[in-house]
Amino acid sequence: MAMPVQRSYDVVIVGGAIYGSSLAWWLSQMPGFGGSVLVVERDTTYQFASTSHTNSCIRQQFSNETNIRISQFGAEFIKNFRDFMGGDPEVPNLTLQSFGYLYLADNAAFAKVLHQSQQIQSALGAQTQHMTRDEIAAAYPFYNLDGIIAGNHSTVDEGYFDGGTMFDWFKRMARRNGVTYLHDEVMGLSLNGAGTRVEGVMLKSGQTIACGTLVNASGPRAVATSRMAGIELPVRPRKRYSYVFAAAEPLEQDLPLTIDPSGVHVRSDGKYYLAGCPPDDDPDVAYDDFAFDHTIWEEKVWPAIATRIPAFERVKVINEWVGHYAYNTFDQNAILGPHTKVGNFLFMNGFSGHGLQQSPAIGRGVAEYITYGAYRTLDLAPFHYARLETGRAFVEKAVI
The missing domain is CATH 3.50.50.60 (FAD/NAD(P)-binding domain)
Incomplete structure (x- = not known):
């Protein structure tokens, strides 16, 4: 030291x-x-x-104005990273892969929350769209939308970066x-x-x-x-699981970061896909507890993504990890x-x-x-x- x-x-x-x-x-x-x-x-x-x-990942799809404005500056910072760092040519440019987030609602109460949030986001300049089930199906025909009644989506300044x-x-x-x-x-x-x-x-x-x-x-x-x-x-450590997988039948278009009603999220990640979720039982854990529960993929993640996106019936996990949220209880x-x-x-x-x-x-x-x-x-x-x-x-x- x-x-x-x-x-x-x-x-x-x-x-x-x-x-x-x-x-x-x-x-x-x-x-x-x-x-x-x-x-x-x-x-x-x-x-x-x-x-x-x-x-x-970065999104403007929050419901609180302060969080929205924080992420709007975050997107500005990412897109102009070298300039913020003083213009030094040694500093790389960062790319914001704006595939967007897509929140899916399977009940009227959550659809209403999404619509109200979209109005707040739009008033602050975000490009979020509140979509009907049919509009989602037209834009992304690979989804199985059984039970889905609405969603919120944006492909501007939302996605992932390095x-x-x-x-x-x-x-x-x-x-x-x-x-x-x-x-x-x-x-x-x-x-x-x-x-x-x-x-x-x-x-x-x-x-x-x-x-x-x-x-x-x-x-x-x-x-x-x-x-x-x-x-x-x-503030306590809580485990969050992530999986990178390859699909036997890759989608023909980019997959937005899709937040399924099951609590599982999934998105494009280059030529692969990335999925994640909290465990159903979500206790505080020890600071050094990174033990991996391998049943979560088989029992929660894969069933959810294969149901929502039938093309993901045949997939292969190529990387997986567990990290800690600094979770404000x-x-x-x-x-x-x-x-x-x-x-x-x-x-x-x-x-x-x-x-x-x-x-x-x-x-x-x-x-x-x-x-x-x-x-x-x-x-x-x-x-x-x-x-x-x-x-x-x-x-x-x-x-x-």
Whole structure:
């Protein structure tokens, strides 16, 4: 484990995956921020990080205006990635594969929710269309639409992209701009006598680093970090399964990311297809529990996709993995901003599977908050930790 360059940093970020690195990069080039930044990461291979197990998708099909605007900026960021990174020709261009999302409704109540969400999305400039069963059948004749009565679909700024490359360049450019990355583990926090500020970070290597602001970007381990400051947080690791498969009869057109009423989703993935789902029994798990339940494919995923898309009767799984959502058990949305008592303890937690697509906008927003004491682009205050204490949930109807 390396020694940090300094004994004190203006900002210490606990966790160097997509959120720690997005924030580090945004801070490193934020006008008005001249402070020092340390990112402490316990596993620099990121082998088990949620970032490494992502499906790299982005959608504007949310029901809450704030989430929609976050994803609209995410799409802008992806499509203009090199420009955001300063125009350096070494930075690759990212491609947003806009096959879109297609939500399918098999009952009138959910069809109504989809229609209401589509109206909100459309008012904000999204190209979402509310479709009848017949319209879906005409656009995508390969579906078996038995029981389906409506759907929402968009092929503009929705789909998937190379999230791994975005993550890599967040790290590279943050380092290039002077951010220090340290392979170590935060084992404890020291607070002032009143318990209102974090004063220092105690590392596994035995070092203690003083800090001005502490940011919890610990992914599924968020509560382990918050408890070091005496703060309880409703974020737990939950397993999510992904499968890449080849089809004996490939479809003749791209497959949108289809959210089936069964809870299974499936989309095109180059010449292959990618499917995923939560388990029916979805408990909190240990941080190091990545044991794979092989019955989920046979009993849940394959029956659902073969029923919805008869061409997928004959498929072969060529890759599979299980990762962890940093699952917010309170309302399945981000937890941001300062703690109500420990004022320099900031949260970037609980994204519940939305994290990669939201990382550009939320990294920018938290950097603004640290630099200016306020948000200057998107108002992210609805995500603040204080809502947990008041019991006021952030309502989002489109959670996958």
